[in-house]
Amino acid sequence: MNTTRPTTTRAVHLASRPDGVPTQDNFRIEEISLPELSDGQILVANDVMSVDPYMRGRMNDVKSYVPPFQIDQPLDGGVVGTVIESRSEGVPEGSHVVHQLGWREHAVLNVDDARIIDTDIAPASAYLSVLGMTGLTAYAGLTRAAEMKAGDVVFVSGAAGAVGSMVGQLARLLGASRVIGSAGTDAKVARLRDLGFDAAFNYHDGPATKLLGQAAPDGIDVYYDNVGGDHLEAAIDHLNIDGRVAMCGAISQYNSVEPPCAPRNLALAIGKRLTLRGFVIAKYAEEVFPEFQQRMAEWLPADKIRWDETFRDGLDAAPQAFIDMLDGANTGKMLVRL
Numbered sequence: 001m002n003t004t005r006p007t008t009t010r011a012v013h014l015a016s017r018p019d020g021v022p023t024q025d026n027f028r029i030e031e032i033s034l035p036e037l038s039d040g041q042i043l044v045a046n047d048v049m050s051v052d053p054y055m056r057g058r059m060n061d062v063k064s065y066v067p068p069f070q071i072d073q074p075l076d077g078g079v080v081g082t083v084i085e086s087r088s089e090g091v092p093e094g095s096h097v098v099h100q101l102g103w104r105e106h107a108v109l110n111v112d113d114a115r116i117i118d119t120d121i122a123p124a125s126a127y128l129s130v131l132g133m134t135g136l137t138a139y140a141g142l143t144r145a146a147e148m149k150a151g152d153v154v155f156v157s158g159a160a161g162a163v164g165s166m167v168g169q170l171a172r173l174l175g176a177s178r179v180i181g182s183a184g185t186d187a188k189v190a191r192l193r194d195l196g197f198d199a200a201f202n203y204h205d206g207p208a209t210k211l212l213g214q215a216a217p218d219g220i221d222v223y224y225d226n227v228g229g230d231h232l233e234a235a236i237d238h239l240n241i242d243g244r245v246a247m248c249g250a251i252s253q254y255n256s257v258e259p260p261c262a263p264r265n266l267a268l269a270i271g272k273r274l275t276l277r278g279f280v281i282a283k284y285a286e287e288v289f290p291e292f293q294q295r296m297a298e299w300l301p302a303d304k305i306r307w308d309e310t311f312r313d314g315l316d317a318a319p320q321a322f323i324d325m326l327d328g329a330n331t332g333k334m335l336v337r338l
């Protein structure tokens with residue numbers, strides 16, 4: 001823990017908006033000041049920050065469910081850190097907290113914007129992955145958006161990533177009869193088998209609809225969509241009557257400057273009576289979090305869930321970690337140690 005009270009810190013700013021795939025030029029690191037604390041505020045030394053696909057959308061100047069990042073302003077996002085100065089009795093110095101002022105080495109914030117985490121249960125980084133937004137997104141997407149039932153055949157794309165690897169394991173724990181995943185490398189496919197997936201394929205090996213058909217001879221009941229495009233088209237081809245899709249993300253389109261050319265088979269949803277439900281985790285968070293915490297308190301100590309983390313080191317490495325995550329360099333959650 002850094003005990004000297006700094007008066008400035010380094011933060012990653014948005015230097016320019018990307019045109020397609022982001023580059024290092026879109027980011028700039030700058031020194032920013034750290035104000036004196038007011039009552040009810042804390043100063044946090046950030047330890048580990050998250051880079052997430054949704055941040056790519058925030059780099060564009062478009063209206064969305066989260067406001068865009070502003071040029072020449074620091075980025076933000078999930079981060080865990082240690083309180084090094086406090087003007088709140090409830091959050092003393094030395095507390096470990098999770099909050100949203102990531103992409104910087106230190107942050108001053110109101111205690112209401114931080115949540116104390118228990119690092120005896122799991123390492124701090126787990127509150128950015130399995131026990132954080134990632135795990136909650138997987139759980140809420142399966143149980144609420146897809147209304148998964150025991151006995152369902154579940155297919156998840158982006159399956160070796162942070163959310164996807166949770167989805168597959170949670171589906172199994174919730175009684176899926178078969179769990180299928182797709183990922184972008186053979187090593188990731190092998191990892192999915194270790195994690196208990198019944199079948200997995202590398203989507204670079206051929207058309208997604210053909211590979212999914214081989215992996216799901218009896219069709220699928222639930223598709224957890226992290227990718228969009230041809231994966232969604234493949235799922236629609238193979239969904240059974242009354243099948244359900246949790247539309248969580250569409251990462252195949254985030255860097256794209258052209259509109260997607262798939263799915264071309266959406267009309268099949270009529271005859272198959274499919275439900276395609278988009279969701280954002282913020283809408284489910286309050287309702288689902290207590291239930292999620294209760295289930296995880298049972299599953300985690302019993303070693304029923306495993307999670308992978310891919311680490312990069314230092315704030316200077318954060319932009320490249322983000323760029324590489326969008327390109328598939330991570331297995332499990334991509335994180336940056338600060």
Ligand code: NDP
Pocket residue numbers: 052053054133134137158159160161162163164182183184185188226227247248249250251252253279280281282325326327328329330331332333334
């Ligand atoms: P991941 O850990 O899954 O990392 C992103 C992964 O996407 C990469 O590792 C890469 O894996 C894969 N990928 C990149 N490009 C493509 C492509 N063209 N086709 C297929 N796969 C691709 O990220 P997260 O788990 O954090 O997020 C997964 C999804 O969930 C994203 O779409 C994200 O936007 C969404 N999400 C939605 C939320 C919501 O509230 N709706 C909340 C959180 C996340 P590979 O090597 O397999 O290609």
